[in-house]
Amino acid sequence: MNEEDLLNAYYELVEPLYEYVSRRCEGDRDLAEDITQEVWIRATKRWRECGAPEDPLPWLKAVAKNLLSNHRRRIKPFSLDNPPSGVVLPSSGEELGAAVATMGSSVFRALSKLRPGQAQILKAFHLEGSKVAEIASDLDLSERAVEGRLRRARLKLRKHLDSIRAERGKRT
Numbered sequence: 001m002n003e004e005d006l007l008n009a010y011y012e013l014v015e016p017l018y019e020y021v022s023r024r025c026e027g028d029r030d031l032a033e034d035i036t037q038e039v040w041i042r043a044t045k046r047w048r049e050c051g052a053p054e055d056p057l058p059w060l061k062a063v064a065k066n067l068l069s070n071h072r073r074r075i076k077p078f079s080l081d082n083p084p085s086g087v088v089l090p091s092s093g094e095e096l097g098a099a100v101a102t103m104g105s106s107v108f109r110a111l112s113k114l115r116p117g118q119a120q121i122l123k124a125f126h127l128e129g130s131k132v133a134e135i136a137s138d139l140d141l142s143e144r145a146v147e148g149r150l151r152r153a154r155l156k157l158r159k160h161l162d163s164i165r166a167e168r169g170k171r172t
Helices: 003-023 029-050 056-074 093-112 116-127 132-139 143-171
Strands: none
Touching: 003 029, 003 056, 029 056, 093 116, 093 143, 116 132, 116 143, 132 143
């Protein structure tokens, strides 16, 4: 693929790609821009060697999805002893215990509303610390299938947690 074709593809596809990425970055504009840029670097390299795919936008979105997944895997949870700036924790141990208990009960309540397979895969990954490869082996699935199921289960869990949060808001 020559430079002019690459430039034309960029002008045609960068906006829909950025929209796709930014919707998945939960308001983190810097991350959305970084992911979009990295996708284009990879696309330029690949397309110069092999040519662009017939329909390049799905290819770009797949690369973006994988980069976002890799980014999220590297994120470490913060310590309650040293939270990042902007995160306000309850001031006393008693308040923290109550907040954690409320959060924990909400999570377990939301997990109970999921289908058993969805809850199982979330528990294995997030609570037991199993790797995707281990879960795939245990369930006799491909790693890609496990990643997809995890993503869908997280979306369902988020919906249930949002509804629980809304219920609590109505009560107070």
